[in-house]
Amino acid sequence: xxxxxxxxxxxxxxxxxxxxxxxxxxxxxxxxxxxxxxxxxxxxxxxxxxxxxxxxxxxxxxxxxxxxxxxxxxxxxxxxxxxxxxxxxxxxxxxxxxxxxxxxxxxxxxxxxxxxxxxxxxxxxxxxxxxxxxxxxxxxxxxxxxxxxxxxxxxxxxxxxxxxxxxxxxxxxxxxxxxxxxxxxxxxxxxxxxxxxxxxxxxxxxxxxxxxxxxxxxxxxxxxxxxxxxxxxxxxxxxxxxxxxxxxxxxxx
Numbered sequence: 001x002x003x004x005x006x007x008x009x010x011x012x013x014x015x016x017x018x019x020x021x022x023x024x025x026x027x028x029x030x031x032x033x034x035x036x037x038x039x040x041x042x043x044x045x046x047x048x049x050x051x052x053x054x055x056x057x058x059x060x061x062x063x064x065x066x067x068x069x070x071x072x073x074x075x076x077x078x079x080x081x082x083x084x085x086x087x088x089x090x091x092x093x094x095x096x097x098x099x100x101x102x103x104x105x106x107x108x109x110x111x112x113x114x115x116x117x118x119x120x121x122x123x124x125x126x127x128x129x130x131x132x133x134x135x136x137x138x139x140x141x142x143x144x145x146x147x148x149x150x151x152x153x154x155x156x157x158x159x160x161x162x163x164x165x166x167x168x169x170x171x172x173x174x175x176x177x178x179x180x181x182x183x184x185x186x187x188x189x190x191x192x193x194x195x196x197x198x199x200x201x202x203x204x205x206x207x208x209x210x211x212x213x214x215x216x217x218x219x220x221x222x223x224x225x226x227x228x229x230x231x232x233x234x235x236x237x238x239x240x241x242x243x244x245x246x247x248x249x250x251x252x253x
Contacts, residue, residue, distance in 0.1 A: 003043040004241035007063035008033050009098050009118075010046050011071040012091055029069040032221040033115075037067065039224065039231060042238035051096040060104040065111040065241035068098060068118025070219060073182055076132060079124045084132035086181065099125050106213075111240035113233060114215030116180055119205060122215045126188025133181055134201055142199045144178045151177050151223045157203045163194035164206045164214055168236045169229050176203065176218035183217060212240040 008029055015024035027049045034044040044067075047059055060066070072089025076082060078099075083090075102125040105112050114122040120130055134141050146154045153175035159166045166172050176197075184202035187193055195204035195216070207213035220230030 003041060004064040004238050005062060006037045006042040006044050006065045006067055006238065006241060007047050007059060007101070008037070008044055008067045009069050009094070009101060010049050011069070011094050012049050029071075030221070032224075033067060033069050036221045036224050036231065036234040037238065040234040040238040042234075042241065047097070047101060049091075049094050049097055051093050051100070053100055056097060056100050057104060060101055060108070063110065064244060065113070065237050066101055066105040067237065068102070068112065068114040068121060068215070070116035070118065070179075072117065073132075074117075074121055074124055074130070076130070079129045081129065081132065084136075086133045086136070095121070106211075109211070110244050111212035111237055112214070113237040115221065116217060116219055119184060119202075119215035119217050120182055122213070123184045123188045123191065123205060126191050128188030128191065129185040131183045131185045131201070134183055135181060138183075138199060138201055140199060141201065142197060144183075144197070144201065145181055146178050151219075151226065153177055153223070153227065156198055157195050157218070158198065159195040159204065160193075163192075163204075164210075165194045165204050165216070168214070168232050170232070171229065174229065175227075176216075177223055178218055180217055212244070 010027045010029045013026045037044040073087045074095050075090050098121045131137050134144050142155050146152050157176045159172045161172050191205045192208040193202050194206045197203050203217045205215050220233050224231040
């Protein structure tokens with residue numbers, strides 16, 4: 001049986017060269033995303049950072065699920081706000097790529113898993129808004145950007161008991177790692193909040209009608225080996241992709 005194909009979104013990274021060399025521009029994402037998909041039994045495919053809608057559509061037609069990887073901040077005008085002074089690393093091309101990929105994934109009914117930036121772009125795609133800077137906009141906020149050399153499970157997330165996330169993780173409370181300064185504010189249409197940090201910051205959203213759409217604010221891909229419950233998120237994505245692919249094949253017969 002062929003492996004489900006999991007499309008992983010990518011961003012732009014500028015490689016600083018030696019003075020005598022020209023600058024390199026790379027499209028990619030940390031290898032831990034692909035590793036987690038492989039460990040779950042899927043076949044990872046990187047979606048190049050492009051806003052060519054035809055190219056995006058052709059790639060998305062061949063994928064069985066969409067994994068929205070982490071990255072910089074979205075352009076705030078996309079959700080009707082002027083930029084906060086601490087907004088960083090905006091990439092309009094990536095914004096357009098991921099919004100289009102999400103639109104196609106929702107239209108096709110293929111599973112979606114969003115991680116960090118991924119939860120934010122999914123929420124905006126569904127008409128939601130974002131907290132642009134947790135530290136200055138959330139009263140008594142915990143530390144959500146850990147300045148550590150290794151992955152640290154630094155704060156607690158409480159998960160709604162009746163949620164898809166609780167079923168996937170098999171728990172209603174978990175420590176998490178954290179590298180973000182933005183977060184979901186108002187959830188988009190068709191989404192529900194399924195987890196929060198203990199300072200109230202939204203840590204997970206999912207479809208409110210049972211569709212296979214789930215996103216978390218932390219980085220499970222960084223610590224699947226040290227904290228196996230987080231691998232269950234990628235196992236869920238690949239298993240859901242396999243189920244969706246089988247369903248599509250049955251309809252074609």
